[in-house]
Amino acid sequence: MASGEFEQTTETARAAGAIRHRFGIGDGFILVVDEWESAEHFERFFSNPDLQAFIGSVGAAPAPPEVTVTEAVSAPGQFRRADRAAGCFVGGMRHYVGRASG
Numbered sequence: 001m002a003s004g005e006f007e008q009t010t011e012t013a014r015a016a017g018a019i020r021h022r023f024g025i026g027d028g029f030i031l032v033v034d035e036w037e038s039a040e041h042f043e044r045f046f047s048n049p050d051l052q053a054f055i056g057s058v059g060a061a062p063a064p065p066e067v068t069v070t071e072a073v074s075a076p077g078q079f080r081r082a083d084r085a086a087g088c089f090v091g092g093m094r095h096y097v098g099r100a101s102g
Contacts, residue, residue, distance in 0.1 A: 009054060017041030030060075039069045 013021065017037035024031035036042040045051065046067075056062065 005054060009051065012051075013045055016045040018045070032065075035072060042069070 010021070018034060018041075019037065020033075020035040022033045024033070034042065036045075
């Protein structure tokens with residue numbers, strides 16, 4: 001898959017209201033953690049048939065992903081380390097690779 005397609009999807013997502021986007025790789029799935037301006041912005045972007053075709057072309061299973069939407073809140077102890085590019089995630093959207101979820 002050409003990196004240009006990923007870059008185009010990234011720009012389209014930003015224009016549609018995406019604030020942050022990260023990936024994590026698990027055993028048989030990819031975890032996607034996003035922050036959007038609103039759930040409606042995400043739903044409009046994610047329901048695009050061209051995006052769904054792209055997601056399928058990069059190996060996602062044909063079954064819909066598990067999507068959990070929560071409200072972002074500010075809380076004491078919240079932080080983000082700008083010097084870390086890697087780590088682990090808890091929560092997010094699972095795209096199963098090569099198999100149906102369930």
